[in-house]
Structures are given as structure tokens and as C-alpha cells.
Amino acid sequence: MSDDTILSLEGVYKSFIHNKNLIEVLKGINLVVNSGDSIAIMGASGVGKSTLLNIMGSLESPTQGIIRFRDRNLYEMDELSLCRLRTRDIGFVFQFHHLLPEFNALENTMMPALIARYSRKKSIEMARNFLIKVGLEKRLSHRTGELSGGEQQRVAIARALIMRPKLILADEPTGNLDWATGQEIADLLVHLSREEGVAVVIATHNQKLAVKMSRQEEIISGRIR
Secondary structure, eight states, X not given: XXXXXXXXXXXXXXXXXXXXXXXXXEEEEEXXXXXXOEEEEEOOTTSSHHHXXXXXXXXXXXXXXXXXXXXXXXXXXXXXXXXXXXXXXEEEEOSSOOOOTTSBHHHHHHHHHHHTTOOHHHHHHHXXXXXXXXXXXXXXXXXXXXXXHHHHHHHHHXXXXXXXXXXXEEESTTTTSOHHHHHHHHHHHHHHHHHHOOEEEEEOOOHHHHTTSSEEEEEETTEEO
């Protein structure tokens, strides 16, 4: 690991038991993510892209292997430490935006800052700054249902960035968007990665999205090729 390494995976395996059958999804994944990287994890549906992202974000445990965030082994950390890590150092963007419908764009974006016990005034300031960065300065008071799909995804990206994490994990972030809006979101992620210096890892089967990233890795038969 170099000083720029944010996350490293060594010999990561993941298997499940389904109807008494062993299903091996990941079969020895090795991957290094450095500061400022933008990486596309590619592969057909069902090959384990989402599973890999969940393991990288400490949302799911590997069957075997080591995942280090900086110099810490994620799966030797207690749950409280993992929660703090996920709140402050890792931002998540999902295919389904997971915005709270009763809240507006500003309130949804500021949620991680409130959870991290920032004052309401500071949380509002942080959320507003990132909503402006993603081009939603005129949508701050709009509730989820009043936003388009692309605008909702921009809110999700702002929410992922608000704590200035070292790593963003995005699972099919353009999967539910039309082609043009998907391209805008992809360009936005790459731009913010460069501007903020955050590492971005995207799981996708969209070739046009993948080529915008600085690196492309493909999962085939449980391994990265």
C-alpha cells in the first residue's frame, strides 16, 4: 500500500448457501483504490458487482479475505467504528436514490452531517454548498416528489459528498435514468472526483459510463480480469 491508497482488497471471496447449494460469487478479488481514482467495476447482471461494492463499503462481510481502509482492516473493527467510518469516510450512491419523501433536497442532503452531530446551522451550510456544486441551487426547498429522476440522483450525490469522504461507492448510479441524464450524472461524478480529490468506484454494465472512468475492471467468473 502506498500513501495514496484509500482501500485495498486482498484475496476476497464471497459465497452464499441457496437451497443447500454453495454459490460462489467472488473468487479471490484483488483491487487497490488510490486517492483520486475513478474506477468502473463492470460485468453482466448477477456477477457480483453490487456484492463487491457492499463489501468495500463494510455493508456486507466477505467469506474470506482482507479489506483495508487506509491502514485499518475493516472486518477487525467493531460496529461503532464501522458506523463512524461509513458516516465520515465513505459516501454511497445507489441506483434507487433512497431519499426521504417527506423532506426537501436540502434536508435530505444535510442528514449525514446531522447524524455526525454537526449543528443544524453548519449542516445547512454544508448541504447548500454541495447542492450548488451539483447544480441544484434553485431546488433546495423542493421535496423528493417534486424533483426529476436526474435531480434526485444529484441530491443523492450531494448527500454522499457532504462529509467530504475519501471514497464514493456508486451502484448503477445511472441505471434508472434516461440516456442523456445518465451521461450528465456520469460527467458530474468524474468532475467532482477530480475537483474534490475523492476516489470513486462505480458498479455498472453501461460501457458508455465505464469509459468515462480512469480505470475499467471487469468481473468474470468471480475474478477481476
